[in-house]
Amino acid sequence: MAPGDPVEIQQGDLNPLHQQSLQELRKLYGLDDPLHVQYWNWLKRIVLLDFGRSFAPHGRPVIHMIRERLPITLTLNVIEMLIIVAMAVPVGVTSATRQYSAFDKATTVFVFVGFATPDFWLAVMLQILFGVHMGWLPISGLRLPVWEYLPFWQQQWDFASHLILPITVATFGGLAGFSRYMRQSMLEVIRQDYVQSARAKGLPESVVIGKHALRNAMLPIVTVLGLSVPGLIGGSVIVETIFAIPGMGQLMVQSVYERDYPVIMANLVIVASLTLVANLIADLSYSLIDPRIRVSRRGRR
Amino acid sequence: MRWRIPRRPVAAVALLALAAAGCSGEADSSTDGATAPVSATAAYGDTFIDSLLGNISSLIPTITSDSASHEVGNQIYSGLITFDKDLNPVGDLAESWEFSRDCRDLTFRLRPGVKWHDGRPFTADDVVFTWQTIVDAKTPSPYKSEYALVESVRAEGPGVVRVHYSQPFAKALTNWATAMLPKHLLETYVREGRIREAPQNWSAPVGTGPYRFKELRSGEKVVLVSNPDYWEGRPYISRIVYRIIPSQATTFLELKARGVDATTLTALQYSRQTEYRAFQRAYTKFRHPGNGYTYLGFNLRDPRFADRRVRQAFAYAINKREVIDGVRVGLAREATGPYKPGTWAYTDKVKTYPYDMDKARRLLAEAGWTHRNEDGLLVRDGKPFTFELLTNQGNDERKKVAEIVQAQLRELGVGVEIRTLEWAAFLKEHIKKRNFEAIVLGWGIGIDPDQYVVWHSSQTGPDQLNHISYKNPEVDRLLEAGRTTCVREERVKYYHQLQQVLAEDLPLVFLYFSDALPVVSSRVYGIDPGPNGIRYRSNKWFVPQPLQRYTAG
Numbered sequence: 001m002a003p004g005d006p007v008e009i010q011q012g013d014l015n016p017l018h019q020q021s022l023q024e025l026r027k028l029y030g031l032d033d034p035l036h037v038q039y040w041n042w043l044k045r046i047v048l049l050d051f052g053r054s055f056a057p058h059g060r061p062v063i064h065m066i067r068e069r070l071p072i073t074l075t076l077n078v079i080e081m082l083i084i085v086a087m088a089v090p091v092g093v094t095s096a097t098r099q100y101s102a103f104d105k106a107t108t109v110f111v112f113v114g115f116a117t118p119d120f121w122l123a124v125m126l127q128i129l130f131g132v133h134m135g136w137l138p139i140s141g142l143r144l145p146v147w148e149y150l151p152f153w154q155q156q157w158d159f160a161s162h163l164i165l166p167i168t169v170a171t172f173g174g175l176a177g178f179s180r181y182m183r184q185s186m187l188e189v190i191r192q193d194y195v196q197s198a199r200a201k202g203l204p205e206s207v208v209i210g211k212h213a214l215r216n217a218m219l220p221i222v223t224v225l226g227l228s229v230p231g232l233i234g235g236s237v238i239v240e241t242i243f244a245i246p247g248m249g250q251l252m253v254q255s256v257y258e259r260d261y262p263v264i265m266a267n268l269v270i271v272a273s274l275t276l277v278a279n280l281i282a283d284l285s286y287s288l289i290d291p292r293i294r295v296s297r298r299g300r301r
Numbered sequence: 302m303r304w305r306i307p308r309r310p311v312a313a314v315a316l317l318a319l320a321a322a323g324c325s326g327e328a329d330s331s332t333d334g335a336t337a338p339v340s341a342t343a344a345y346g347d348t349f350i351d352s353l354l355g356n357i358s359s360l361i362p363t364i365t366s367d368s369a370s371h372e373v374g375n376q377i378y379s380g381l382i383t384f385d386k387d388l389n390p391v392g393d394l395a396e397s398w399e400f401s402r403d404c405r406d407l408t409f410r411l412r413p414g415v416k417w418h419d420g421r422p423f424t425a426d427d428v429v430f431t432w433q434t435i436v437d438a439k440t441p442s443p444y445k446s447e448y449a450l451v452e453s454v455r456a457e458g459p460g461v462v463r464v465h466y467s468q469p470f471a472k473a474l475t476n477w478a479t480a481m482l483p484k485h486l487l488e489t490y491v492r493e494g495r496i497r498e499a500p501q502n503w504s505a506p507v508g509t510g511p512y513r514f515k516e517l518r519s520g521e522k523v524v525l526v527s528n529p530d531y532w533e534g535r536p537y538i539s540r541i542v543y544r545i546i547p548s549q550a551t552t553f554l555e556l557k558a559r560g561v562d563a564t565t566l567t568a569l570q571y572s573r574q575t576e577y578r579a580f581q582r583a584y585t586k587f588r589h590p591g592n593g594y595t596y597l598g599f600n601l602r603d604p605r606f607a608d609r610r611v612r613q614a615f616a617y618a619i620n621k622r623e624v625i626d627g628v629r630v631g632l633a634r635e636a637t638g639p640y641k642p643g644t645w646a647y648t649d650k651v652k653t654y655p656y657d658m659d660k661a662r663r664l665l666a667e668a669g670w671t672h673r674n675e676d677g678l679l680v681r682d683g684k685p686f687t688f689e690l691l692t693n694q695g696n697d698e699r700k701k702v703a704e705i706v707q708a709q710l711r712e713l714g715v716g717v718e719i720r721t722l723e724w725a726a727f728l729k730e731h732i733k734k735r736n737f738e739a740i741v742l743g744w745g746i747g748i749d750p751d752q753y754v755v756w757h758s759s760q761t762g763p764d765q766l767n768h769i770s771y772k773n774p775e776v777d778r779l780l781e782a783g784r785t786t787c788v789r790e791e792r793v794k795y796y797h798q799l800q801q802v803l804a805e806d807l808p809l810v811f812l813y814f815s816d817a818l819p820v821v822s823s824r825v826y827g828i829d830p831g832p833n834g835i836r837y838r839s840n841k842w843f844v845p846q847p848l849q850r851y852t853a854g
Contacts, residue, residue: 028441028494057358057370058503059359065519068519124554127551131558138560140548140554141522142521246518247520
C-alpha cells in the first residue's frame with residue numbers, strides 16, 4: 001500500500017493537529033481496523049452494490065461521483081474507438097494489399113510519427129494552434145461557462161466543438177497502432193491458400209479482400225480492441241487532465257493522490273467490469289465475423 | 302514569435318444569449334480591453350471567470366483544508382472579523398470587539414441586520430453553534446486544535462458573544478475569521494455527526510457572504526451570484542464562475558485566449574511569456590510577497606550540524622541572490638527569518654549572511670574542518686564532509702534550489718547528494734522518523750506570527766512539526782511570551798527579538814519568500830494589492846459599463 005493515510009493527507013500534510021482528532025477521524029472512516037477486516041467490510045458492501053462514501057470532506061456516495069463522470073469518459077472512448085476502427089481498417093487493408101506502395105510507405109511514416117508523438121505534447125500544440133492562435137476551437141472544458149444562455153443548437157455545437165481536440169489527441173496514437181495491427185493481420189491472411197483459390201475461382205478482387213480475407217483478418221483486431229478498454233480509460237487520465245474534462249481518469253488520479261480508498265476501489269471495480277464486458281462483446285462478435293465459430297459450436301452439440 | 306490574443310467568440314456568444322434568453326444587462330463586444338478610454342465609474346454587472354487548479358472538496362469551509370474550497374467558501378461565508386490590506390483585523394460580522402484586561406475574555410458586538418442567504422437573521426446563537434460544530438468530536442474539522450483553549454462561548458443577548466479562554470491566547474482574535482455556519486440548517490446534521498451529508502455541504506450552501514451559491518458541476522465549474530442583501534451592499538460583479546482546470550499550462554493557454562479572467566502565474570510565465578503588448582492590454586499583473594518561505598534545514602541531532610558555525614558557514618556560502626535568480630527568475634525576496642516582509646511582526650534588524658566564501662571557509666576551519674582529501678572534500682577524523690539532501694517530488698523549485706546549494710557547497714568542500722521522494726513517503730519515512738541529514742522544504746505562514754509549533758523545544762515528537770529538533774531556551778521563552786499576551790506592542794517586541802535570536806543561531810538557512818504572481822483581466826477595476834494579496838474585499842471590484850463582457854442574469 002502507498003504510504004500516507006487519507007486522514008493525514010486530507011488534513012493538510014503539516015497541519016499542527018491534535019493526534020486525538022486524527023485518531024477520531026481514522027475511527028470514523030474505519031481505518032483503525034486491521035486490513036483484512038477493512039477488506040471484508042468492503043466485500044460485504046460491494047455484493048450489495050454499495051460502494052460507500054468518499055473520504056473527502058464532501059463525503060458523497062461514491063456511486064454518485066462515478067455516475068456523473070462515467071458517461072463523459074465512456075462517450076469520449078466510444079467515439080474514439082469508432083473513429084479508430086473506421087480509419088484503421090481501411091488504412092490497414094489498403095497498405096497490406098498494396099504492400100510497399102507509396103501509400104503503404106506514407107502510412108508507415110505516419111505510424112512511426114504517431115507512436116513517437118507524446119500525446120501531452122500534441123495536446124498542447126493543438127491547443128496553442130487552434131485555441132490561442134486561430135481562435136477556432138475552445139481550449140479546454142466541456143462547455144462554455146455561459147453555456148446555459150445559448151440557444152439549443154448553439155449548445156450542441158459548443159459541446160461538440162469542445163470534444164474535437166481531446167478526441168483528436170486520443171485517437172492519434174491509437175490509430176497508428178491499430179492500422180499496423182490491421183496491416184499485419186491482413187498480410188498474413190492474403191498469403192493463405194484459400195485467398196489464392198478465391199482468386200482462382202475468378203472472384204473480383206473486392207470480394208476476395210472485402211469478404212474472404214477481411215473477416216479472418218478482423219479476428220485478432222477484435223481481440224485487441226476488447227483488451228484495450230482498460231488502457232483507454234487509463235489513457236484518458238492525460239487527456240482529461242490537459243483538457244480539463246471531468247471524467248473517470250481525473251477522478252482516479254485525484255482519489256489516488258488523496259488516498260480516497262472507497263473511490264479508488266470503486267473505480268477499479270468499474271474498470272474491471274468494463275473490461276469483462278468488452279471481452280464478452282469481443283467474444284460474441286467473433287461469431288458475427290467468422291461463421292466457422294458459429295458452425296463449430298453447433299457441430300459440437 | 303508574437304502571440305496574438307484573438308477576440309474569442311465569447312463576447313458574440315454573450316450577445317446571442319442576450320437575444321435568446323432576454324437577460325437584463327449589457328455586453329459590449331466592440332471594446333477591446335482597456336484600449337478604449339473609460340471613466341472608471343463603478344457599475345453593476347458582468348461575470349468574472351476565475352480559475353481553480355483543484356476540485357472543490359466541500360462547501361463548508363470548517364471541514365476542508367484545500368485552497369480551492371476555501372477560495373469559493375470565502376465568497377459564500379463570512380467570519381466575525383476579516384483582514385485588511387495590511388493584514389490588520391477589521392470587523393466583518395462583528396462590528397467591534399474587546400479583550401478583557403487579562404486577555405482571557407473576548408467580547409464581540411455583532412453587526413445588526415445581517416441575514417443568511419435564505420433570509421433568516423444571523424444571531425449570536427449562530428456564533429455559539431459554529432464553535433460547537435468545530436470542537437464537536439464527530440465533526441471532521443482540521444481546525445479543532447485552534448480552539449483548544451476556548452473554555453466557553455456564550456451568547457449574551459442577540460448581538461453580543463463572549464468567548465472565555467482558559468489562558469491568554471494571542472491567536473484568539475485571528476481564529477474568529479472562521480466561516481460562520483447557519484444553526485437553523487445544520488444543527489441536526491452536526492448533532493448526528495453527519496455534517497458531511499448536509500445539503501449545505503455540496504448542493505445548497507447558505508452563508509452570509511457577498512455571493513450566493515448557484516450551481517456546482519463537479520470537476521467543471523462553480524457558479525456564484527451576487528447577494529443583494531449583503532451587509533456591505535450588493536457586490537458590483539454580478540456573477541462569479543470558477544472554472545476547474547487541473548493543469549496550470551492549460552489555464553495559461555485559456556488566459557491567453559481570454560477563456561478565463563484570472564489565474565496565478567509561474568515565475569517564468571510572469572517574466573518571460575507575458576511580456577507582449579496584447580497581453581499587457583488585456584491583463585493586469587500583480588506581484589506581492591507570498592505566504593511561505595523556502596529553507597535549507599538540518600537534522601540538528603547530527604553532531605556536524607549541531608555546531609552553529611557549520612550552519613553559519615553554509616549560510617555565507619549560499620548566494621541567495623543566485624538562488625532567487627536561478628529558481629524564481631528574481632521573483633522572490635530574500636528571507637532573513639520566518640516572517641513575511643511588510644507585516645507587523647517582521648523586522649530587518651537582524652544578522653544577515655551576505656555571500657562570502659572566505660568567511661564560510663574560516664568558520665568551517667574553526668569547527669575543525671581544515672583538511673581536504675584528494676576529491677577536494679573537507680575531512681575531519683578521517684571522514685569526508687558529505688551529506689544527503691532530501692526534497693519532495695513534484696516541486697521543481699525545490700529541486701533546483703537543492704542543485705544550486707549542491708554546487709555552492711561543493712565549492713566550499715562539502716559533498717552533497719540530492720534525493721527527491723514522493724511527498725507522502727518523504728513525510729512518513731523521513732521527516733516523521735527524523736531520518737534525514739538535510740532537507741530543502743518550505744513553511745507556509747499564517748496570519749498570526751505565533752510559530753510555537755515550529756520552533757518550540759516541546760514540539761520535537763514524531764508527529765510534531767519541529768522536525769529539525771531545534772532546542773533553544775531563549776527561543777522557547779520568547780515563543781511562550783509572544784503567544785500569551787493580546788497586546789500588540791508587546792508581541793511586536795517578542796517577535797522582533799525572536800527573529801534576532803533565530804538569525805544569530807540559524808537553526809536553518811532561510812532562503813527566500815516567493816512572490817505570489819496573480820493576474821486579472823484589465824477590465825476589472827478596484828484591485829489594491831498589499832501584503833494581504835489582491836483577493837480581500839473583492840466585493841468592491843467592478844467592471845465599468847463599457848468594458849463589461851458578459852450578460853449576467
